[in-house]
Amino acid sequence: MYLSELKLWNFRKYGTSEWDLDKPHLIVPLNEGLNVLIGENDSGKTAILDAIKLVLKTHAYEWIKVEDVDFYKDSTKLRIEIIFKGLKIEEAKNFTEWLGWEGEGDNAKPILRLIYEVEIKNDRILPSDIKAGMDETGYPLNAEARDYLRATYLKALRDADNELIAKKNSRVSQILQGHDLFKKKEGQPPHEFEGWFTEVNNKIKDWFEKTEVIGDGKSNKEQIKDVIDKFLQEFIKNSCNSKLQLSDPEIKAILEKISLGIEGARNLGLGTMNRLYMAAELLHLKKEWDGLKLCLIEELEAHLHPQAQMKVVEALQNEKDVQFILTTHSPNLASKVNIENLIICNGNEVYPLKKSETKLEKENYAFLKRFLDVTKSNLFFAKGIIIVEGWAEEILIPAIAERLGYDLTKNEVSIVNVGSTAYLHFAKIFLRNDGKKMNIPISVVTDLDIRPDEHGVFDTAKELGKRNNIKADFQEFNATDVKLEIAKQWTLEWCLFKAPSLSTLFKEAVAKVHSKTDEFKKDQNDSYKPDFQKKLIQKLSKKEGTSHIDKVAVANTLAEKISNNKPILDENDEFLKYLIDAIKHVCGVNGNN
Numbered sequence: 001m002y003l004s005e006l007k008l009w010n011f012r013k014y015g016t017s018e019w020d021l022d023k024p025h026l027i028v029p030l031n032e033g034l035n036v037l038i039g040e041n042d043s044g045k046t047a048i049l050d051a052i053k054l055v056l057k058t059h060a061y062e063w064i065k066v067e068d069v070d071f072y073k074d075s076t077k078l079r080i081e082i083i084f085k086g087l088k089i090e091e092a093k094n095f096t097e098w099l100g101w102e103g104e105g106d107n108a109k110p111i112l113r114l115i116y117e118v119e120i121k122n123d124r125i126l127p128s129d130i131k132a133g134m135d136e137t138g139y140p141l142n143a144e145a146r147d148y149l150r151a152t153y154l155k156a157l158r159d160a161d162n163e164l165i166a167k168k169n170s171r172v173s174q175i176l177q178g179h180d181l182f183k184k185k186e187g188q189p190p191h192e193f194e195g196w197f198t199e200v201n202n203k204i205k206d207w208f209e210k211t212e213v214i215g216d217g218k219s220n221k222e223q224i225k226d227v228i229d230k231f232l233q234e235f236i237k238n239s240c241n242s243k244l245q246l247s248d249p250e251i252k253a254i255l256e257k258i259s260l261g262i263e264g265a266r267n268l269g270l271g272t273m274n275r276l277y278m279a280a281e282l283l284h285l286k287k288e289w290d291g292l293k294l295c296l297i298e299e300l301e302a303h304l305h306p307q308a309q310m311k312v313v314e315a316l317q318n319e320k321d322v323q324f325i326l327t328t329h330s331p332n333l334a335s336k337v338n339i340e341n342l343i344i345c346n347g348n349e350v351y352p353l354k355k356s357e358t359k360l361e362k363e364n365y366a367f368l369k370r371f372l373d374v375t376k377s378n379l380f381f382a383k384g385i386i387i388v389e390g391w392a393e394e395i396l397i398p399a400i401a402e403r404l405g406y407d408l409t410k411n412e413v414s415i416v417n418v419g420s421t422a423y424l425h426f427a428k429i430f431l432r433n434d435g436k437k438m439n440i441p442i443s444v445v446t447d448l449d450i451r452p453d454e455h456g457v458f459d460t461a462k463e464l465g466k467r468n469n470i471k472a473d474f475q476e477f478n479a480t481d482v483k484l485e486i487a488k489q490w491t492l493e494w495c496l497f498k499a500p501s502l503s504t505l506f507k508e509a510v511a512k513v514h515s516k517t518d519e520f521k522k523d524q525n526d527s528y529k530p531d532f533q534k535k536l537i538q539k540l541s542k543k544e545g546t547s548h549i550d551k552v553a554v555a556n557t558l559a560e561k562i563s564n565n566k567p568i569l570d571e572n573d574e575f576l577k578y579l580i581d582a583i584k585h586v587c588g589v590n591g592n593n
Contacts (some may be wrong), residue, residue: 015072039345045327100134148291160273173255331377359431382414384586392555443582499575
């Protein structure tokens with residue numbers, strides 16, 4: 001079985017002033033295997049995990065209860081519902097009296113719904129039971145049934161070193177006690193560990209009580225036990241005698257003497273200790289039982305370098321018959337996980353990227369699986385996104401934005417360089433089948449890609465046709481926050497060449513990068529030669545026998561010149577307007593100038 005859906009009413013940030021059981025304040029659909037909650041800080045990722053923990057509890061000995069801060073604003077009632085599907089017969093038998101059914105006849109499948117509703121009255125949080133059933137209120141779930149629904153939880157700031165050492169109630173001992181190999185069963189003899197410890201304790205007891213004197217000294221008993229007993233009898237009463245032993249020969253006490261490490265390794269670092277700790281916790285998920293196999297992991301990347309993060313998440317992604325729900329801030333993890341396993345948390349909503357929820361098609365998923373790398377995965381954590389076709393745009397747009405008074409970093413804007421005209425694959429991530437808007441402003445910047453003749457004259461009919469074709473492909477985005485910005489003519493470089501605000505600096509950048517090209521040199525009057533434009537067209541057109549223009553080097557040089565020379569940019573410049581409008585769109589929401 002797996003957790004199919006989570007519903008929240010007035011839980012933390014997810015709430016409104018209205019209470020309607022037909023309209024949850026948040027619905028989180030989940031995958032059967034891996035689920036990765038991604039998003040910026042305070043986007044609600046932890047709230048989702050905590051809601052699950054409050055209902056299911058965990059295998060660890062930890063006190064989990066509802067607190068004042070769990071209620072949305074001034075509300076006095078919260079509700080959490082969890083729906084399980086995929087129950088096998090041996091799992092369903094544990095919840096017979098609470099089950100519902102989905103479908104009809106022979107195709108009907110069992111489902112289990114848990115309900116946790118908590119109220120505040122007279123400034124006091126009233127105790128409340130976990131209930132289950134398909135009606136509005138449900139029926140109390142007994143302790144035995146609840147035990148089958150416990151989750152494994154790995155918190156964000158894991159003190160792995162402290163958790164893995166031998167001590168009273170150590171996490172290692174708790175994990176081992178939960179395993180079938182250490183559970184006491186009626187009618188069975190004591191565990192063999194208990195027999196071994198009884199033997200060792202008897203030997204230790206005999207050693208401390210040995211009265212044999214060696215040489216001229218005293219016996220073991222005289223040197224230690226008798227001294228302790230003398231004081232003990234004076235302090236308490238004459239019949240008191242001490243007992244020295246390794247530990248009680250009970251399995252709990254014995255397991256508390258066990259620590260967990262790695263063979264041949266000492267002084268392990270935080271990253272290795274964290275992976276060892278995770279491996280131990282996951283022992284719960286591999287045992288044979290008829291209960292839930294669910295693991296909640298908060299900030300998997302904690303104390304792990306990027307390559308270690310990717311190894312861990314790949315291992316989890318390959319696990320069978322186990323459900324994982326993770327939170328992360330890491331683009332490394334986001335790039336490694338299959339995109340349909342991602343759930344974007346933004347505002348007061350969640351946006352799963354599985355196939356039933358988005359307008360991404362099979363070819364889009366296949367493309368993104370190959371090309372959604374660490375750098376591009378920044379788009380999942382940004383408050384604004386500019387999708388560009390190449391390095392030149394990625395280099396120059398921040399410099400232009402700075403001159404306009406927009407700080408892309410302060411506005412938490414990511415520039416995603418897709419390296420081609422394949423921007424639709426990335427933009428479609430933000431198109432939903434449910435019609436929900438993600439409220440993330442996105443600008444797509446693209447070239448027109450209609451070349452002029454050698455004299456710089458364009459075929460306006462071809463330009464119009466190409467522009468209309470690009471817009472037609474983009475039509476499904478018209479009612480969204482994804483805006484298309486097309487170059488006035490041809491390419492970025494041509495627009496920079498023609499833009500009055502930047503033309504001179506652009507020519508200087510080209511001349512510096514291509515210093516051996518005569519046509520790009522100034523004449524004796526310190527003016528650029530008339531053939532500059534013709535040569536630029538040849539290089540941008542990649543004419544046979546002509547070397548290409550180094551777009552990246554030119555962009556980098558121009559960006560430096562913009563930063564140093566601080567030109568005044570005309571926001572109405574028709575050749576720069578598409579770039580300026582793209583910047584304004586993604587910064588307009590926050591307005592952090």
